[in-house]
Amino acid sequence: MANIIYGMLNVARTALITQQKALDITANNIANVNTEGYSRQRLNMEQNEPVRYEGGTLGTGVRANRTIQRIYDRFLAGQIAGAASQQGRWDAQLETLEKAELMFDDASGYGLNGAMTEFWNSWQDVANNPSGYTERATLLANTENLTMVFNKLSRDLSQVQGDSDLSIKGAVDSINGLTSEIASLNLKIAEVEAGNEHSANAFRDQRDLKLNALSSLVDVNSFEDADGYLTIITANGHTLVDRTRSWDLTTETNANGFQDIFWESSSGAQQNITSDLSTGKLKGWIEARDVIIPEYLTRLDDMAVAMANAVNTQHNSGLDRNGDPGLDFFSPFTGASDITVNGLIVNDTNLIAAAADTEGVPGGNSNAIAVAEIQHRLLMSGGSATIDDFFNGLVSDVGWFVSQAKVNMDHQSTVSLQLATYREEVSGVSMDEEMVNMVQFQSAYNAAAKLVSTVDEMLNTLIAMV
Numbered sequence: 001m002a003n004i005i006y007g008m009l010n011v012a013r014t015a016l017i018t019q020q021k022a023l024d025i026t027a028n029n030i031a032n033v034n035t036e037g038y039s040r041q042r043l044n045m046e047q048n049e050p051v052r053y054e055g056g057t058l059g060t061g062v063r064a065n066r067t068i069q070r071i072y073d074r075f076l077a078g079q080i081a082g083a084a085s086q087q088g089r090w091d092a093q094l095e096t097l098e099k100a101e102l103m104f105d106d107a108s109g110y111g112l113n114g115a116m117t118e119f120w121n122s123w124q125d126v127a128n129n130p131s132g133y134t135e136r137a138t139l140l141a142n143t144e145n146l147t148m149v150f151n152k153l154s155r156d157l158s159q160v161q162g163d164s165d166l167s168i169k170g171a172v173d174s175i176n177g178l179t180s181e182i183a184s185l186n187l188k189i190a191e192v193e194a195g196n197e198h199s200a201n202a203f204r205d206q207r208d209l210k211l212n213a214l215s216s217l218v219d220v221n222s223f224e225d226a227d228g229y230l231t232i233i234t235a236n237g238h239t240l241v242d243r244t245r246s247w248d249l250t251t252e253t254n255a256n257g258f259q260d261i262f263w264e265s266s267s268g269a270q271q272n273i274t275s276d277l278s279t280g281k282l283k284g285w286i287e288a289r290d291v292i293i294p295e296y297l298t299r300l301d302d303m304a305v306a307m308a309n310a311v312n313t314q315h316n317s318g319l320d321r322n323g324d325p326g327l328d329f330f331s332p333f334t335g336a337s338d339i340t341v342n343g344l345i346v347n348d349t350n351l352i353a354a355a356a357d358t359e360g361v362p363g364g365n366s367n368a369i370a371v372a373e374i375q376h377r378l379l380m381s382g383g384s385a386t387i388d389d390f391f392n393g394l395v396s397d398v399g400w401f402v403s404q405a406k407v408n409m410d411h412q413s414t415v416s417l418q419l420a421t422y423r424e425e426v427s428g429v430s431m432d433e434e435m436v437n438m439v440q441f442q443s444a445y446n447a448a449a450k451l452v453s454t455v456d457e458m459l460n461t462l463i464a465m466v
Contacts, residue, residue, distance in 0.1 A: 092284030318367025326353025
């Protein structure tokens with residue numbers, strides 16, 4: 001009889017312990033309802049080993065599994081990391097291209113389009129009054145303004161490239177920090193889960209957050225081995241994290257003055273992986289820096305060169321007010337970044353060659369008219385577009401690139417949001433569910449406490465009988 005009573009006491013004891021643990025886990029879930037990356041936990045209960053009693057078996061109560069279950073979908077986590085990588089690419093590219101788009105904003109009238117219009121109009125004004133000092137001085141002022149707008153636009157676009165380059169270097173530092181932290185978390189998880197008796201759920205949640213942050217910067221693949229270690233490799237197969245060790249990425253200046261990205265092997269050999277990247281913010285910045293912005297600069301240079309060469313050639317064919325052949329109107333230059341007006345003409349407006357022959361000096365205007373008409377010549381795109389058409393096409397393409405980046409960014413944001421919502425459905429904390437669990441576990445705990453009281457009364461009765 002006493003053995004049975006003591007057996008009931010042990011059942012009550014394990015029930016109290018188990019329900020208390022379940023309440024603790026429920027409380028932890030509720031406390032972390034708003035914690036980013038937290039995965040809901042659940043206590044798995046199982047029967048204690050039964051004992052044989054008088055030819056039969058007798059249950060001995062409940063116990064908690066030592067491993068606390070983490071409600072987690074590994075496949076979904078991989079999708080979230082992949083979406084973060086795609087979103088990172090378009091986010092970085094959109095950020096860069098929107099900066100470049102601002103450089104082409106001509107709404108105020110002080111952009112390149114407005115400067116070009118003033119330039120051509122000034123030549124027409126000189127044609128209307130070729131001997132007028134005011135018209136010639138205005139032409140020089142508007143031409144200097146045009147060259148300064150060319151210079152500034154080229155310089156600003158180059159600055160956008162430089163900003164992307166700085167972002168790339170900063171991203172590499174962040175990647176190295178994240179891989180080092182993931183390697184440290186690998187060690188912590190392995191230490192906690194050694195023997196499969198405990199779960200490192202908090203560390204695993206932290207590691208997933210680090211992996212998502214890493215994925216947003218660079219495209220990686222990851223897998224977890226049987227010991228709980230997460231291995232991370234780049235898309236082209238270079239290891240970033242293996243068990244408790246991480247490999248750093250480095251940057252080196254290339255021939256264009258920008259940073260290339262290198263992976264360093266265990267032997268110290270470095271491999272350039274810049275062109276191997278396909279997603280992540282690094283890809284977005286590299287693509288904008290090395291492909292899109294250079295295309296803008298090239299087309300801007302082509303436009304400046306075509307205009308200046310045409311104006312110089314026409315100006316050379318005319319005569320200035322002194323009856324001498326016209327000089328190059330623009331000084332020698334390489335592109336939009338360094339185009340300038342001929343300093344001799346700046347210092348003497350009489351050197352503007354408005355006339356076409358000696359009979360027109362000093363009042364001839366045929367050459368000024370011819371220069372003004374350059375605006376309508378098909379000088380660009382293989383003889384199919386004017387300079388104005390070419391620039392408008394460039395501005396249109398700048399807007400198109402921004403639009404495409406935004407469309408892709410919005411799409412990936414929607415995908416990421418949907419995946420995050422699904423993750424919350426799977427791994428997130430439901431306050432309603434946790435409150436129901438709390439009531440359930442509390443009732444079970446109270447019942448186990450009542451069982452202890454009952455067993456105590458039974459023991460007192462038995463002792464009194466003795």
